[in-house]
Amino acid sequence: MKPIFERKINYYETDGMGIVHHSNYIRFLEEARCYWLDQFDIPYSAFEKLGISIPVLAVNCEYKHHVAFEDTILIKVFVKEYNGVRMTIGYDVRDKNTGNTVIIAETKHCFTDKNLRAVNLKKHLPEFDKKFIDLKAEI
Numbered sequence: 001m002k003p004i005f006e007r008k009i010n011y012y013e014t015d016g017m018g019i020v021h022h023s024n025y026i027r028f029l030e031e032a033r034c035y036w037l038d039q040f041d042i043p044y045s046a047f048e049k050l051g052i053s054i055p056v057l058a059v060n061c062e063y064k065h066h067v068a069f070e071d072t073i074l075i076k077v078f079v080k081e082y083n084g085v086r087m088t089i090g091y092d093v094r095d096k097n098t099g100n101t102v103i104i105a106e107t108k109h110c111f112t113d114k115n116l117r118a119v120n121l122k123k124h125l126p127e128f129d130k131k132f133i134d135l136k137a138e139i
Contacts, residue, residue, distance in 0.1 A: 002076065002078070002138065003035070003036060003039040003077075004074050004075065004076055005031065005032035005035045005036065005074070005075040005076075005077065006072060006073070006074055006075075006096065007028060007031065007032075007072065007073050007075065008070065008071075008072045009067055009068065009069055009070060009071045009072070009073065010069070011069045013069075014068060014069050018068050018069065019066040019067065019068050020066065020067050020068065022061070022063065025061055025063075025093070025103055025105065026059055026061075028073065028075065028093070029059070029075070029091050029105055029107060032075035032077050032091065033077055033089060033107070035077075036077040040131055040135065041131075042128050042131050042132075046128075047111075047128075050124075050125065051113055051114050052111055052112065052113065052119055052124070052125070053111070053112050053113075053114070053116075054109050054110070054111055054112075055109065055110060055112060055116075056107050056108070056109055057086075057108040057109060057110055058107070058108040059105070059106075059107050059108075060105060060106050060107075061103050061104075061105040062103060062104045062105065063102075063103050064100070064101045064102060064103060064104065065095065065098075065100040065101060065102050066102070067095055067102055071095060071096075071097065072095075072096040072097065073093055073094065073095060073096060073102055074093070074094050074095075074096050075091055075092070075093050075094075076091070076092040076093075076094075077089060077090070077091055078090045078091075078092075078135070078138070079132060079135045079136040079138075080106060080136075081136075082132045082133065082135075082136045084120045084121050084122040084123075084129055085110055085111060085118050085119070085120050085121070086108065086109065086110045086111075087108075087109050087110075087132060088106055088107070088108050088109075089106060089107050089108075089109065090104075090105070090106050091103070091104070091105040091106065091107075092104060093105065
């Protein structure tokens, strides 16, 4: 079963119109991505302990429906593309109460060492590489 990240909207995340400010969705995606990685026993902290970073190269969000204070969103995270050095993570964000799609998003990442040189997980962390390959196959 694919884990779903659940998050309740805080008042401070809303704007003058009473809806979630668009910039907050980037944070929600990161929270969901960290939760998702933890669920598959490949947490960010494990990468960092091994000297590997996973910087964000790009973010794309398509806003479909708004949510407001005290609404709850459900975020499904999945691997769209992966080649050992780069990956694209997809997100399906829905309003828990209505089922409406709130945003469809993706983030692009790469794996780097502490000097920001590309790292190929196939060579350096084959056990993590296999997990990402398996996750991509679940789409």
